[in-house]
Structure formats: structure tokens, C-alpha cells
Amino acid sequence: MPEVNRSAPPPVGGWTRFVTARPRLALLAALVITALAVFAGSGVADRMGSGGWQAPDAESTYATEVLAREFPASQPNLLLLVDSGSAGVDDPAVAAEAARLTERLKAEPGISGVGSYWETASPALRSEDGKEAIIAARIGGDEKTAGETLDRLAPAFAGERGPVTVSLGGPVAVQHEMQTIIQEDLLRAELIALPVTLVLLVMVFGSAVAAMLPLAVGVVAILGTNAVLRGLTEFTDVSVFAMNLTTALGLGLAIDYALFIVRRFREELAGGADTRTAVGTTLRTAGRTVLFSALTVAVSLSAMLVFPQYFLRSFAYAGIAVVLLAAAAALILLPAALVLLGPRINALDLRRVLRRGKKTAAAGAGPAGATADGPGAGPAGGADASPGRGWAWLGALVMRRAPVFAIVTTVGLLLLGLPFLGVKFGTADDRQLPASAESRVVQEHIRDGFPGSPGGGLEVLAEGQGSRADHADLKDRIEQLPGVLRVDGPVADGPAAYYSVLPKGEAVGEQAQQLVRDLRAMPSASSLDTSVTGTAAVLVDSKDAIADRLPWALAIIVVVTLLLVFLLTGSVLIPLQAVVLNALSLTAMFGAVVWVFQDGNLSGLLAFTSTGDIETTLPVLMFCVAFGLSMDYGVFLISRIKEEYDRTGDHEHSVTFGLRHTGGLITAAAVILAVVMVAIGTSRVTNTKMLGLGIALAVLMDAMVVRSLLVPAVMKLMGRSTWWAPAPLRAFHSRFGVSEGEAAPAATPTTPAAPPGLEPTAEAEEISGARRDIGEPARR
Template identity: 80%
Template structure:
């Protein structure tokens, strides 16, 4: 074939992929097999914490307590239940002391204390029938979990006159990790077959339906290998595995839908297989690349936060997005080259079409108005643009109204109530909350250390004076201590009211302001919460700026417009309001808690809104890029603004809606988790995705673009020149130049000299009408 006018940006890539399709697939198979090996056991190396700021005062104080006073920080509790007898009965007391001695004999366990040894009223239930044995398991999170697994069977259950249950932070974390792994497997077993059925409905062809699943499996396995490598030098949260599965399947399906749909469209227009693959990569392929970059940037913004819980999702998200895009741009075109027209084979929808008659296409396939595939979406776009002010106002008002509950959000720290109510550690902690005095989990600890080791040790009088100052604070219920060791001491401060309520949070700041002749640092659940909120508030503006600036730049490079990127950022943010409102109304306020089987704590974990924003915003941009790229292509071809908007929605409305429904199914599968945070993440993202596809893309975008009119495409002259030089869009579709049959040049080379006339669509190029029709 002849030379093209300027090499297309992915032209070399097209030649690489189409020249050796079998080699590409073989290499991918080998790499996937290596990823399975490299990623094995990744869940066992992940942690279930990561909500704290490692540089915060509360983190420092906790480390100091663990170092200087290990017995003050018990992380495992044995709840000893004597049934109807009193815990002071001789037989019960003897068994309690024996259990405590056995626990102290374990070499990894320190700081064992029990009610029968200390006589502390805080370790005895108010009804006198339960008591606690507290201890500390040494080591990191993985080592503590291994010790608990080993010793738990020896202590759990009946021991003479008592029944023993196990709780405490180590038990909660271990049980949470185990449940998350079990739930993830169940979610995959639910999502995969349902997704396959939906894909068959979308594509019609069983062959085409299997392609997105293949891309998703490659992305998930590759990401597990990446995360396994990251665990060698950084902490990674086990929750990130849920994101790997959800985004791996969801984005792979999105990208594969877009690429396979365009490939089938080009085949239906008469293109040869190699030519169809080339045009697909130069159009849909570039859109997939832009989309992947916008999603990756949204997720990468979480790297600015210090909590490893958020950073873990950035690691997993960036890896899975890039791997999904890479598989879609390498493996999928290679598979399409080998399949050719057989991509339409095994059309299972024929069973559903029996009885329609043999002649011609049905009105569903052609569109009742003769517009072909997506005719219903074109009519929706036309209706919206005729009543643009009404649709714009009603949609914005509705989204804002749905988001209003978020104004009442209360932030908290995660605890055992994240687990199902039947989980052993949850049952133990709930019984402690309900039956033991003084809110054992709600105390604040003040660590006192000598600022200069050369100075004389702090006197008991100085400690007593400081304790009196603390006790005089209005939010303090009781002060215990000091407990001293060398040059350090600590006080336990019981706040009035809830353990992490507003009064306890105010008390944290008041304690830090109390003057003292020594250095003090405060920790406890309320202190951790305050430090976490401060860290997020400090870094959130930077994260938002990164997302906004990079998104604006990428969308400008795609469209060449100044206004469209601004519209995209604002409308994407609006699409998330329903998600945030629902999170507060359901998970904070407890509505539907019975139906969804979770325990409401009355607050939202601090990092969850940040995480959900980054994920949902990225996915929203994913769909936005799909729609805008097709509008831009048609506008470049016709310079008719309203026609381009209508055409873009006609060609992508069903595609985006079908992709959103499938991704929502995957996220709902994640939302079946028994861990509340995971349930909130899955169901919240599913709602955001559906609202974005069915409301924002279908109604708000065409309404706003109608209101902005031709000025939508305006850009100042310097930026126009910049876009002409560096920008890319689907409008740059090269056209093939006729060649001699015996030409041996690259058959995918095409010419940019003339714009491609849009072909007549096939009877159902994307199949999306089989799920959603206007």
C-alpha cells in the first residue's frame, strides 16, 4: 500500500500486533502463567489495617506504649463466661487463673493480665458472670496472625466450668482477612457467570463474549503478581484485592466492548480483517488508551495520602488499569486477527429470535425510525436537546438532592462491627461494650517522656500535678495513672460520652494543649481518628488538583476544546452525589441495615469517601471519554454540533449502558461481602456507575452541550496549534488507498488524507439494545 500522510500514532503498534498475532497470544499465555506463579500467596502477605497516618502523633504514642509498656496495649482478649455462676466462684477463679498461666507460657505472648490476678473492675462484667484475660502477641501483623491461629484452638471453647471466646484487635484483623478472602471467591463465582450471560446478550456471539473475560483474567492475574512484588517493600491492604477483581473485570469488559464493537462495525462496512483491526486500533484503541490514562490518574492521586490503606488501592488500581488496557490493545487485536469474521460465530440470540420470520431484520435491529443501531438513543438525545434547559436543571437538582445526606456525614474509625454479627471477635467485643464498665476500648492514653535524658527524672509530684490538670478538663470522666517505667510514664484518660464521639475528639486537642514539664503524646481511637482526618484534609487538595489538572489536559488532547474538559470534570463530580448521599443514608444512618445484613456504627470510616471518589471519578471519566471521542469524530467529519452529539449518543449510549450494567454486576458481587467497608465500596460504586451511565451521559451531557452550542469546541489560537501538534482524536481515521492485488506492503497502512465517511451500522454492532433500549 502507499504511504500515509504522517504516521498515525499507533500505526507501528498496529503493524506489530497484526503481523504476528499467534506469537503475541503465545507470549501473553506464557506471561500469564508466570503471573499465576508470581502472584500465588499474595493475600497471605497483605494486611487488614492501614487507616493510620504513620507520621502522626497517635502513631508515635502507640509505638512508644508498645515499646515501653507492652502490657498496656493488649491485642488479644479471652472472654471467660461462667454461665450462671459468678466469676468469683472458687472453681471458676481457679480455671481463670489456670488459663492465664497457660497463655503466659506461650513464648510469643507477653503482658498477660486477668481479673483473677489483678482484681481490676474493668476486667469484670457488671453482672459478675464474665471476666477477661488480656495479653499481647508480639511481632508484625502476619506473625501475630500465625500465633493466633496456632494457639486459638487450645483456648477456644469449654474448659471445665467456663466457656472461652477470643476477641481483641488481632482476632478482629485475622477474622476480617479470612472473611474478605472467602467473600472475594464467592463474589467471583457470582460475577463471572452472570457477566458471561450479559456479554452473550450484548454481543450475541459466544465467541465475542469470551474475549472480554480473557482480557479481564489476564489483568487480574497480572495485578496479583504486581501486588506480590510490592509487598516485598511496602504494606498492602487485603481490601485492595477486591478492587483488583472489580476493575480487572469491569475495565476489561469496557475496553473489549469498545474495541470489538468498532471492529465488527468496520467488518460490516466492508473492511478486510487486517484493515478493520488497523482502523479499530487507530480509533477505539486510542480512546481506550486515553480512558486508561484518566482512570489511572484518578487512582494514582491516592498515592499522596500517607495511609497505606489508600496507597494500596492506588498500587492495585494503576496496575490493573494499565494491564487491562495493555491486554485490550495487544491480545484482543491479535485474537481478532485470527478470528476475523468468526468473531460473530455462535450467535446464541437466534434462539430468542425464533418465530420472527426469515425475512429481513426486525424493527429492533434496524431501529423503528430507520436510523439503524442505536436509533432509540438518537431520539433520546434529540428530545433532551429540544428541552435542554429543563433537562439540565431537573437533572442537576435531582443529583444535588440525592447528595444532601452527605452534609451530615460523621467520620469514625473501623472496628469489629465491620464484621458480621455472628463473627466470634465481633460477638466478644460487643459483649465487652455492653457488659463491662468504663468503655474499655474508648480510653485515651497520654505518654509522658523526658525531653532531655540528661535532666533529672520527673518527680511523682510533677506527674500528680499534670494528672490534676487533665482531670480538670470538662470532657474527662476519669484519669488513671501514672504507670512508670524508667524515664517514661503513661496515663489512661476515660472521656465522657462515646469513645470516638465529638466530645472525645475535642478532648484529644485539649489534652495535647495541657502544659507539662515533659513531652506528651496522645493516642487512642479518638486520637487516631483526629490524626487521620487531619492527614486527609492536608493532602486532599493536592489529590484533587492532580486529578483535575491531568484530566483537563487529557480531555483537551482528545477534543481540542477548552470547555469540554471543564464540563467533563464538573459533570463527573455531579455524578457521584447520589453515591455519597446513599453511603450516609444507608451505612451511617443504618437504613436498610437489616436487608443488607450489616451493623451500623453511626459513622463512616475516614478514608472510604476518598477511595470511593477516586474510583468512581475514574470510571465516570472512562465512560465520558467513550462518548466524547465519538462526538468529536462526528463533529470533525460534519461540523454539525447537534448532529454530532446525537450521533455520539446513538453510537455509544447502548454500549456505555451495557458496560455500566455489567460493571455494576461485578461491583454488586463485591458488595455481597460480609465486611461492611467492602459492602459499602461495592454497592456505592455500582450506584455511581449506573447513575453516570443512565443519567449523566444520557441526559445531562447532551443537555449541557446543547446549551453551550458551537462554543463547546472553542479554543484560543495557541491552544488550537498545540492540539493540532500533540492532540489525538478518533476523528483522525486514515483511509486505505486502493492497491494492486499483488502488493506485498503492509495491508494495514492507511491514508489520513481524507476523513472516513461513517459506514452504515450493522444490524446490531454492539448488541447493547438487548440489555437497554430507549
């Protein structure tokens, strides 16, 4: 093996001096800023919306806005379900009370376009058994105003009203109840995740002091992001669903970054460095990795900005803010805290009692924590005498049988992803809510008991100076289209008119979506311009918008990821490998999403109702988030492998070394993040449940299968060519690239010799012993 001369580390200065010169002042400033963030971010959830699936520049959006302005009755978003009991909706007393409720509703501020079965005698507003009927109205204003109006109306209209019982439903009620439930579930998820996370961190670090630091970083990131989102609500729509991502990523990534930095700091202390030198080395090594990791995650999330739906854009806003704030806290506040704590980072070792027997048995083996490779290692940390030995053994085993592990793992992941080939895309509706939610109960009564679904059909808007004959001709041609059950209208007001079209089959089924396309392709009279809206039309436009922008989003993720990983490694093949393996790690998540949430498997256990499809935007969101988190773990592993390869020039040893020093760290971080995501997945709203549980599965598969098995196997098969790059790119990396380790002079061939730090009595023998344990001859 070539001997590599390693230059001494540069003196502490630069960024280290900046962030640690006044550590108490830095922490005090952080406390003040955090307090201001609490104030600035208060009430952020109340200003968020629960929609955002509709593309704002779509034809359906335009038609919906015109109809809401010109024909409010055509777009009811509030439905009062009037239950007459055994009397029947045509009973005189029932009719009188319904008429009184209708008149009262018309007089309410913010209400327009009120109509009822008792005024119109429309069969679509009367249940088939004759016991229920509907009063339909439209609440004006944005989502926040509509929610406030609904809160005011509910006590006055819902409940027992003389001979009838009134329940509130419709899109406004569904969205408002969904928003309320999400806020309640998020609070419960935080109450579950925080104590469990603290326990896991104590188990990982051993020290209660060290365990509190990642939580502090996470709290700063979450509160800061809430303030950012509160500011954004002044300028744009933000989805309330993004609050879940703020909590999950705020805790998860803060813990990842703090684990990585604190572990490296304790490692340097264990090696004999003083506090400030240890902080400086930590920032030059682990700090760079954290910075690159944050950039790769932020890039993955920023790809959602190319989509027009504010539901997806909101996750980009929240994700980018929380990632950058978590990295900033880890790179500024955490080093300041480490300077103040020094060796006291290992204080309050809560595992000491459990380890007392092990310490006694190992008393003759040398001081505990001498190698300090694991997250729990360090002075007085009581680490095992050979931390990471199991990971070294696993790495040697995987590389010994690299073709087998590569093939079996790849085939297994692809098989897990097969159900996604049968994915069906749909739109979110009331069935996202728990079965007991009032607005869902109302919608189910309407869906199951009424001949037509108010608000569930299609509307064709016709604009222009068309004659009566033109409008009649348009109606005739609509009625002749396949998939049309009934056409009502036209209802005209000046130059605009609309037709209500009831499709055959399900309101958003394939037949209804095809009818939307047929209506838009149908030639109309030269004097009339038509546009189509309705639930199926919104779904068609949403799918088209995502399909149109998806290549751009993927290009952003792939190109920037390739560039960042190249700057970190100087290799052409490692960035390609990272992208491919990260994508492969997501197959299990996508397969499970379809098998569970679309097909309904485990629906009883997980307490949700399958609609037979997946909301169109969810796979995009889950891909961007899970890909970013996979890159997070990938950067941690690759950077440590690259650092060791730069130091020794030994490819196989570097892979084993990297897995040994990061395997436990990555697994611990993944388990903790999975706990947070599972807590989010306990939500009663199906989409949030799918998001939390799906990403938890992706994170665990990536850490425990891809990073532990597939990456070492692939790197073994690629050999030293892993680090290849053409001369121009090598020159580019030499000038602009960075890595976790300090730059080393070029290797000079010489007689084989153990490089510094790998003397036969230390780590080299442990790794060689791991190879011998599985029957592989020790190699330099």
C-alpha cells in the first residue's frame, strides 16, 4: 500500500474562531432570537390552508373562479344535511323548519347562493329514502375567512332544530375539520416523539448532557421555521400539512447533525486534543459534511418549488427553512456549547450502573474509550474497548461476498417496489378524515344515499355572445358524449352561462376523467368559449401539471446532487452511484404506499379508509423528502470513507473504516428519525399517516439495507475505479472541492508500510481480525 505523508492540521482559526470566540454571547443571542421566533411564529397554523392541490393556472381553476363570482349557487361549499327522521322531508312541519333555516342562512354575512330541496324540488338534493335533504350554500372569502364563518355558523345551525337534525358538511367543513385535527395530532406527535427521542439519545450517547444538545438544536430549528412560515403567510398560501414536515425534519436532521458533530468532538477529545482544538477539527471535518448534507437535502426539497400547487410548494418552504436552520444551529450554536462544556460533554452518564460490571471485567485492558469510535465513546464515556468492531466485521463480510449481497439486495428492493406499478392517482376527499368526523359523516350520507353528488359533477362554463340556438346546440353535443348521465342548464347571466354535467360512474373515476378530456376536445360554436371544472377536472389538471413539471424537478435534484457529491469526493462514479442507490432505497416505500394505502391492506390495524387511489401530489412529496434524507446518510458515510482513502490510499480498508465509524451513527440517527416520523404517522388524517409511515420505512431501509449492505458491496465491485475522474475534473476538484478530511499530498509509491494511525496494535489489527473471522486473508 502506498505511504501517504500527512500534513499537520492547521491551527485553530477562521470559522472556528468566529463561532467560538464568545460562546456565552453566542448562546445568549441564540436564546433571544429563539424567544423572538416563538413570538413571531405564534398562531402560524391558524393562518395556513388545508387545500393547495389545485394548479392555479389550470383551466379548472379559472372556471371555478368565474362560476364562484358569477353563479355562486353553482359552487356550493357548505352543505346542511337535514335529517327528518321517520317523518320524511316532505312533512309540512319539516318543510316549514327547513324554509326557516334557509332564510336564516341567506341573511348571514358572507353567505351567497343559498338553495335547498324545498325551494328547487331538485331530486339531487333529496335522499333516495326520502328522510334527508340538503340546503346548499357558498361561503365567500379565502380559507381563513371561510373557516371563521363556519365557526360562527355551526352553533346556530348544527344540532337539533325542532323536528329536524342538522349536520354541516361540504368542502369548507371538510377542510376546516382537517386543519383542526392536524393541529391536534401534531401536538400529540410532539408529546410522543420528544420523550422517546430523549431516551434514545441517552442510550446512544450515554451522557444526559450530550443527549440534550441535539434536542436543543431541533427546537431552535422548529421554532425558527414556524416564524419563517408565519412571515410567508403574509405573501402566499401555505399548507397546514407543512407543519408536520417542520417538526419531523427539525428534530430528525438536528439530531443527525448534532450526532455527527458531537461524536466527532468526543472522538477528538478521546485522542488527546484540548477543547478548542477538538472543536476546530470537528468543524473542519464533520462540520463540512453537515454543510454538504444540508445543501443536498435542501436541494431535494427545493425541487418542489417548480410545481404550481401550493401544497407542494409549502413543503419546500418549510423543508428548506428547517434544514438550513438546523445546519446553522449545529454549526454555530453547537460549537459554542461544546467550547463551554469541554470534557463535561460526557457528564451525567446514565448508563454507568449498567456498565459497571463490564468496566470491572475490562479493567486490565486499558483506559475506557481509548479508541472512541462510536457515538457513545469518549473519555469517561465507558465505550466498549473495540467500538464499531461489529460494523467492521459486517463490512468485511459484505465485501467478501460482494456480488451476492449486491444482487440479492437489489432484487429484493425491486420486488418490494413492484406494487407501485399498479398505482392509481386520485384526489383527497372527506375520507382522509376519521370515520367519526362530522363533515365526513355528512359526505358519506350524500355519497351513499343521494342520486347525485352536489358539487361532485362537472360544470361547463360557456362565455361569449352566443345565441339561444348556440347554447342549445352546445347542450345537445354534450349530451351525445359517452360517459354523460345527465345535463342540466344552461343557466345564463349576461355573456356567461354554465351547464351541470353528471358523469356516469364515480365522480373522479377514469370514465369521469375521460369525459373531462372529451368535453375539452369538443368543438363549440365560434361565438362561445368553453372551460370545464369540477372534481374530475381538477384531478386531470393536477396530474397534467405534475407530469409537465416532474422532469424539471428530477433534473434539479439529479444535477445538483451530482455536483455537490463530486465537490465532496472528486469522483465521477460516486455521485452516479449515490443517485442510483438512493432512488433504489425508495422502492420499498412506494411499494408499501400502494399495497397499504391504495389497496387497503392493514387498513383496520392502521385505522384509515382506503379510497382505491393515492393523492396525486403525495408521491412527489415523499420522493423529494425521502431522497433528501437518503442523501443525508449517504454523505455521512461517503465523506468518512473519502477522508480515510485520502489518508491511506487503501480502498477496501477505507470502505470498512467508513462503515465502522458511521454505521452505528447512521443507524441510530435513522431509528430516531423513524420514531419521529412514526409519531407523525399516528395522525388521524390519512395523507399525514401515509407521509409519516412511508418516510419512516424509507429511512430505515436506507440506513439498514442500502448503507450497510448495498453501498459496501457496490464499492467493492467497483474497486479503485470508484475514485476515478478525468484530468480536467480532477483539476476542478483540486481548486473548488472540499472533503471531510484535510487535503493530503499525493501518494508516493514506496515499500509497504502501515500508515500513521494503523499500527498493528491498534485499528488495523481489529479490521484485519474481522476479515480473518470470516475467512478472508488479512490484506494491506
